[in-house]
Amino acid sequence: MSTPENKIAELDEAAQAELNKVLGTALGVAREQLEEQGVFLPFAIAVEPATEENAEPELRLLAVQPTEDLDDPEADIDAEVMMADLVQLLQDQRDSFNAVAFVSDVTLLDDATDAVHVLAEHRHGGSVAIVQPYTAPDPETGIWEFAEPSAEGGQIQVWA
DSSP states (O other): OOOOOOOGGGOOHHHHHHHHHHHHHHHHHHHHHHHHHSOOOOEEEEEOOOOSSOSSOOEEEEOOOOOOOTTOTTSOOOHHHHHHHHHHHHHHTGGGOSEEEEEEEEEETTTTEEEEEEEEEETTSOEEEEEEEEEOOOTTTOOOEEOOOEEEEOOOOTTO
């Protein structure tokens, strides 16, 4: 199967606004979870189209249950499996959304640091990935440090 063309530059203003909405919300939720819990599991943010009842598009947070290893209840959670489950969930429900963003906690090996990774895509063919490195808080100050996010073209998965 070939990879669909990323048409990010061709998206109209409304589609760009929806992508920005899921990206901003995704980064905000991830940052909030890190600051409150010190960790977060993969999740997704999706924007539903506006309807007659709701003039503004609605945002939804979607998550999947981590798979449990019955033989080893202490086993680490497999974030890759969770992300694959999220992609499948959103592919199955893609007609309900205009834009989605997948969020995961990653390690940047070249920089030896952790980062929030967000992959957002729009039903009209645009996709962008954002990476925002972060540093856990200094024990004395308790303040998390978040670097400036960087963006690059993303891979389309939901509307492929």
